[in-house]
Amino acid sequence: MRIDAEAIQKRFGEDFVALDDVTLAVPEGSLTALLGPSGSGKSTLLRIMAGLETPDSGVIKIAGNDVTTARPQDRGIGFVFQHYAAFAHMSVRENVAFGLKIRKRPKADVRAKVDELLDLVGLTQWGGQRPHQLSGGQRQRMALARALAIEPRVLLLDEPFGALDANVRAELRRWLRRLHDEQHVTTVLVTHDQEEAMEVADTIAVMNKGRIEQVGSPQEVYDAPATDFVMSFLGPISTVAGKLVRPHDISLSHTPAGGDVRATVKRVVHLGFEVRIELVMDDGTTARVQLTREQTAELGLSEGQEVYVHPPESKVIGRADEHQEALLGASDDDTLSEAVV
Amino acid sequence: MGLSTLYLSVIVLIPVAALISVALGSGLHAFWTSFTSSLALKALWQTLALSAVVAVIGSVMGTIVAWVLVRDQFPGKRILNSIIDLPFALPTIVASLALLGLYGTSSPVGINLSLTRTIVAIALLFVTLPFAVRSVQPVLLEVDKDVEEAAASLGASNATTFRRIVLPALRPAILSGTALSFARCMGEYGSIVLLATKIPIASLVIFADVESATGSGNSAYQPAAGLSVALLVIALVVLFGLRKWGADRGR
Amino acid sequence: MVVRPVWKYSLRAVSLVYLALLLLAPVVFIFIKTFEHGFSTAWSYMTTPAAVSAFWLSVLIAAVAVPLNTIFGVGTAMVLVRSETRGRKILDALIDIPFVVSPVIIGLALVLVYGIHGWFGSWFIDRGIPIIFNPLGMILATVFVSLPFCVREVAPVLMEVGTEQEQAAATLGASSWQTFWRVTLPSIRTGVAYGVVLTTARALGEIGAVAVVSSNVLGSTISLPLLVKYRTQVVGPGGISAAYATGVELAVMSLIVLFAMTLLAPERKDAR
Numbered sequence: 069m070r071i072d073a074e075a076i077q078k079r080f081g082e083d084f085v086a087l088d089d090v091t092l093a094v095p096e097g098s099l100t101a102l103l104g105p106s107g108s109g110k111s112t113l114l115r116i117m118a119g120l121e122t123p124d125s126g127v128i129k130i131a132g133n134d135v136t137t138a139r140p141q142d143r144g145i146g147f148v149f150q151h152y153a154a155f156a157h158m159s160v161r162e163n164v165a166f167g168l169k170i171r172k173r174p175k176a177d178v179r180a181k182v183d184e185l186l187d188l189v190g191l192t193q194w195g196g197q198r199p200h201q202l203s204g205g206q207r208q209r210m211a212l213a214r215a216l217a218i219e220p221r222v223l224l225l226d227e228p229f230g231a232l233d234a235n236v237r238a239e240l241r242r243w244l245r246r247l248h249d250e251q252h253v254t255t256v257l258v259t260h261d262q263e264e265a266m267e268v269a270d271t272i273a274v275m276n277k278g279r280i281e282q283v284g285s286p287q288e289v290y291d292a293p294a295t296d297f298v299m300s301f302l303g304p305i306s307t308v309a310g311k312l313v314r315p316h317d318i319s320l321s322h323t324p325a326g327g328d329v330r331a332t333v334k335r336v337v338h339l340g341f342e343v344r345i346e347l348v349m350d351d352g353t354t355a356r357v358q359l360t361r362e363q364t365a366e367l368g369l370s371e372g373q374e375v376y377v378h379p380p381e382s383k384v385i386g387r388a389d390e391h392q393e394a395l396l397g398a399s400d401d402d403t404l405s406e407a408v409v
Numbered sequence: 410m411g412l413s414t415l416y417l418s419v420i421v422l423i424p425v426a427a428l429i430s431v432a433l434g435s436g437l438h439a440f441w442t443s444f445t446s447s448l449a450l451k452a453l454w455q456t457l458a459l460s461a462v463v464a465v466i467g468s469v470m471g472t473i474v475a476w477v478l479v480r481d482q483f484p485g486k487r488i489l490n491s492i493i494d495l496p497f498a499l500p501t502i503v504a505s506l507a508l509l510g511l512y513g514t515s516s517p518v519g520i521n522l523s524l525t526r527t528i529v530a531i532a533l534l535f536v537t538l539p540f541a542v543r544s545v546q547p548v549l550l551e552v553d554k555d556v557e558e559a560a561a562s563l564g565a566s567n568a569t570t571f572r573r574i575v576l577p578a579l580r581p582a583i584l585s586g587t588a589l590s591f592a593r594c595m596g597e598y599g600s601i602v603l604l605a606t607k608i609p610i611a612s613l614v615i616f617a618d619v620e621s622a623t624g625s626g627n628s629a630y631q632p633a634a635g636l637s638v639a640l641l642v643i644a645l646v647v648l649f650g651l652r653k654w655g656a657d658r659g660r
Numbered sequence: 661m662v663v664r665p666v667w668k669y670s671l672r673a674v675s676l677v678y679l680a681l682l683l684l685a686p687v688v689f690i691f692i693k694t695f696e697h698g699f700s701t702a703w704s705y706m707t708t709p710a711a712v713s714a715f716w717l718s719v720l721i722a723a724v725a726v727p728l729n730t731i732f733g734v735g736t737a738m739v740l741v742r743s744e745t746r747g748r749k750i751l752d753a754l755i756d757i758p759f760v761v762s763p764v765i766i767g768l769a770l771v772l773v774y775g776i777h778g779w780f781g782s783w784f785i786d787r788g789i790p791i792i793f794n795p796l797g798m799i800l801a802t803v804f805v806s807l808p809f810c811v812r813e814v815a816p817v818l819m820e821v822g823t824e825q826e827q828a829a830a831t832l833g834a835s836s837w838q839t840f841w842r843v844t845l846p847s848i849r850t851g852v853a854y855g856v857v858l859t860t861a862r863a864l865g866e867i868g869a870v871a872v873v874s875s876n877v878l879g880s881t882i883s884l885p886l887l888v889k890y891r892t893q894v895v896g897p898g899g900i901s902a903a904y905a906t907g908v909e910l911a912v913m914s915l916i917v918l919f920a921m922t923l924l925a926p927e928r929k930d931a932r
């Protein structure tokens with residue numbers, strides 16, 4: 069089922085605007101990530117979709133029906149919390165069966181469904197254990213099974229891997245993607261980890277300070293960022309001649325060409341497969357360039373050396389925003405920025 | 410919310426309202442006399458002094474006991490820890506009886522403290538022990554050892570570390586425990602009723618006043634009610650004062 | 661801090677001596693004194709008609725007061741922790757009244773309301789429900805004095821458990837009542853259990869308030885603690901020795917309560 073948020077406004081207290089006129093369409097069967105730093109409003113938006121918070125104004129629709137005033141119980145959603153929200157006093161089986169027992173399904177059906185789900189998430193031998201006996205990753209898989217048990221129309225995940233170790237996180241995010249490919253439940257995932265969003269999601273909505281800055285596929289948001297924020301959040305950036313560019317798009321040479329900036333090599337860091345060059349530009353600013361080993365060897369770079377930086381075209385589609393204006397100092401461009409969504 | 414308030418009103422608020430109403434009902438002069446008569450004043454003073462002394466001694470000892478329970482290790486410590494709650498579990502009258510026999514006229518250990526303020530103080534120390542210990546214990550458990558170790562590495566002696574790092578952290582809890590002990594002592598009845606027969610203690614005086622109140626109407630209870638309100642006000646003032654002091658210093 | 665041995669052992673010694681003299685000595689003494697004339701004498705004191713009826717009265721009072729205050733306690737804890745109404749702070753302060761007020765004063769206050777000349781006294785007496793000088797009054801007094809325990813034990817547990825499990829239950833389709841019964845209540849059960857234990861201890865041991873509201877008629881309004889008190893005032897047989905016997909009876913009941921407290925304590929605050 070598709071889920072739509074239209075013109076959502078949410079304010080906490082007197083001055084904190086969590087969501088400012090947010091509109092988002094999540095296509096049926098997709099896995100959409102809400103990506104942004106803390107305070108961007110992504111969790112708030114998710115919770116409003118779930119009915120755990122109410123918006124000040126705006127509409128939430130599931131499968132075209134207005135559910136803005138409906139309780140969480142009545143929306144047909146599944147929710148997974150960052151800290152699992154496991155029912156500590158129930159076994160894993162009882163946790164997963166909870167939603168079905170509430171709906172008074174016959175015992176045999178419940179048992180069969182729980183078995184099926186435990187198998188799906190790989191927790192079959194753990195059915196009789198209590199949540200505190202499980203690892204974090206296992207608890208989260210249980211939470212997913214629990215949410216899927218009620219066959220939700222939309223699955224909402226609030227930083228589901230945030231409390232887990234790095235390697236468990238990596239493993240689970242791949243597992244989640246595989247699960248989604250099998251089950252095809254419309255899923256919205258909140259995360260602050262751009263690598264996670266790019267690896268798992270079909271569509272990424274990049275959020276910042278209560279607004280959506282861009283919605284697109286992982287490749288789109290990385291290669292064609294709509295704003296400076298999107299560009300800096302999705303990947304590493306360097307500032308050359310007042311433009312934001314990717315370190316791996318910069319090329320260096322010993323002979324100047326038109327438009328090149330002069331710089332001195334400050335440090336050459338060999339990181340195994342890539343080499344990071346730290347430069348001090350003529351105007352005093354620093355920049356990082358990422359080169360392959362071969363390129364570095366070809367140039368024969370060493371500390372203190374003088375090189376010329378050839379900046380590529382900035383990929384940012386939108387016009388200068390505050391970030392860029394600050395870099396340029398007094399802007400010769402009087403027009404306001406437009407965020408391209 | 411409504412149900413809770415209703416329950417609370419019926420059980421608690423209405424009786425308290427009646428108390429205040431009767432205390433003041435016979436006029437301000439009667440109210441004033443009820444706690445400034447010579448017996449009433451003696452009782453208030455005695456009770457106040459005794460409560461204060463016991464609260465302070467109990468606090469000091471309670472902190473020591475809490476320290477030993479948290480920082481020390483020895484066999485039987487767990488049992489000791491559970492015994493601390495004994496005064497909470499034991500009916501106060503039993504404590505009174507035990508102390509009467511143990512330190513009274515026919516004392517098996519030859520210590521006769523009957524009819525003295527000391528034995529009353531012992532009884533009060535008994536009942537307030539859990540307050541003194543249990544208010545400090547959890548805070549002591551939570552104190553960050555790292556901070557103490559940092560102080561030591563910077564050259565602070567144990568005494569200095571205790572005075573400047575540990576004690577300030579414990580201060581709110583200690584004051585809170587002292588306040589609770591004080592309030593409890595002010596109103597204590599069961600543990601001292603068999604021991605304080607010759608000593609004017611407020612709760613016993615009020616009880617005697619109630620028993621002897623005859624005649625029609627609630628106004629017969631006015632003296633008792635007046636003294637009660639006075640006692641209550643003192644207890645509340647000290648309780649909130651100590652708590653506020655602890656909260657302010659604790660920041 | 662690494663404490664020097666001389667300090668460590670002195671503190672330990674001081675604590676142990678203090679606790680031994682203050683706590684253990686009286687309790688041990690009571691037991692010895694009760695059985696110094698033999699078990700059967702003590703037993704006979706515990707089984708006189710007055711003693712038996714006192715026992716059952718104490719049990720009855722507790723059996724009414726504890727469930728009432730438990731339900732009130734859980735409900736009020738939910739209000740204090742989960743709801744946003746403005747009267748919360750006042751409710752919070754009011755709950756502590758039974759902690760601060762002397763039980764004798766509580767008894768007096770109840771007499772002023774429910775006694776013959778009390779505010780509502782005649783209303784009740786006319787309908788044949790005398791409250792003062794009656795077990796009903798003793799129950800009321802006991803409910804008053806043991807009111808705060810359950811609330812104060814459940815509220816922190818409720819706060820610590822947090823609302824996430826309840827939110828999860830809502831997303832899974834559970835109604836408010838289903839959520840409370842299946843998720844909230846089980847998650848706070850140790851707090852409730854401890855609150856029940858404390859309330860029971862307080863109810864059984866109450867003497868100050870019930871002394872004021874009870875008549876001095878043996879057999880009808882004498883609870884076990886009151887029996888101890890009255891027996892001490894009797895000279896000769898059935899006097900102080902009988903008082904000790906009842907004292908031991910109460911002590912045994914309280915040791916059972918203490919044991920229950922110890923069992924439940926590891927999940928709460930205790931020395932490591």
